Amino acid sequence: MAYLATFFWGWLVASLLLGLAMGWIAVVHRGRVVSHRVSWWLAALAAALVGAAFARIVPGRPGYWLDLGLIMCALYLAGCAVGSWLRDWVVSHSPPPA
């Protein structure tokens, strides 16, 4: 993992920044939300992919692409969480509009 992080830090940082931006926007965004049912399906899909990655059942290049995708996804989600939390903090501490 450390090897991959040093090898592709550019892509990983890009995923993180994308997550931060998305998280920042999500707090005040009024767009569509994912339904509960879809969320569960997505969580199950993510769990299955993580399981496949740790079990190393996907061989060769697809296996590598899966690892890469999951790491980027994880950093994106981490970025989203931090971004949303920051935006929320900024919103709750700013003076109400006059």
Add this chain to the structure above:
Amino acid sequence: MHGLFRWSRKWWPGLVPLAVLWAIAAWTSTEPLEADLVARSTAALKDTVLDKPKIAVEGRDISFAAHAFSEDGRRSAVAAVEAVPGGRLVNDETGLVPEATPYVWSAERDVVRVTLGGSSPLPASKGKLLEAARAALGGVEVADQMNLSRGAPPRFDNAALLLLDQIAKLKDGKITLSDTKVSLAGMARELGGREAIAAALRNLPEGYLVAANDIRAPPYIFQAYKDPVAVTLTLTGYVPDNTVHASLVSAAGRKFFSEKVVDNLKASLGAPAGFANAVVPALGALSRLSTGTLVVSDREVKLSGDALYEAAANEIRAGLGKDFPQGWQYKADISVKPAAAPVDATVCQQLFADLLGKGQIRFESGRTDIVADSAGLLDGLIETALRCPNANIEIAGHTDTVGDEVSNQTLSEKRAQAVADYLVKAGLPANRFMPVGYGSMQPVASNDTDEGKAQNRRIDFVVR
């Protein structure tokens, strides 16, 4: 926390650019990553001895194929590849180098190249053998057809290196090492090469033995040419050592009483057994010819030329006497020199004096047996006697003054008689010869010196 869950339901739009990023990252990074892993895996195996190592990377999965020289070596090589950072899986396709039984290694030499074949235990020893072959063989091309195999006998490298030195001594041939047994076949490059190889094989490492040594050598040649015009005896070719060389040259000096001996002999190993015992009597036979060539090739003696008269030719054709060694072949191609024109008694006397001035008939010390070295001189005397068939000849025996006069007288008479008998045996009529003994009464030189005594011990031919 509840907020986070609520917000997360609106994070999905970012997944679209994330997927694009992911696709670009996968597209651009896969090959550099694979190349990097190949380089790291190769570097990890740098100090491991393997045959035909092959590393292929797909994504982060490393396929590692190689032949190791031991189970420990194989395991440590796999562990080294597994420890490469970034690798995900190692497909272990390694095995052990095949074991050879029997363990055969060979070196074969033909006109243009030396081919090393069979098995060698490690890449290092294979390299060492090739390097040694190139060094030992000078500019000769060395072809490598050696495989790597396990199961070499102990001290294999030392044995093979020693055998490589021997291949350099061959003109063509093959040396095979099968387990610890050495077989050799072929033709040595030089005379004595066979012996040099046999001597070197005694230094094979302990436990190795020579199963078959069929190395042949070029023929061992000795030649002698008697030239009646230049009055020389030319010796060429090889003799086993300096002792035999000296004894052959001195024997030639005794047998060829009037010829100058031209000695072009060289000492070399590889002489067949009984060399001197065969060559000395053959030189004796050559000394009886007016002109002739003696060729000794390995164990074959060929003599050709002209004898001085028929009886001599028959004797020479018959063989070289009891000293001629067993296992040797003798081929004589002898003709008889045309009889010289008859001469009168005076000329005959002159011819006898000329011959006896160049050499003396010699006897065993204190006895009446004529030594074999005098055969050539006696043939000359007989040929001369044949040229004056009407002359009667006194064969006069003389001694020096050593010993008492009576025994000297008897000895001189018996020696004169022995010479007369020899001439009669050669076919001359007995009534032409009068053997007479003079004891020490007619010295031709002082009896005070050894030289003078030697001159006084003589047989004279006097035409009456």
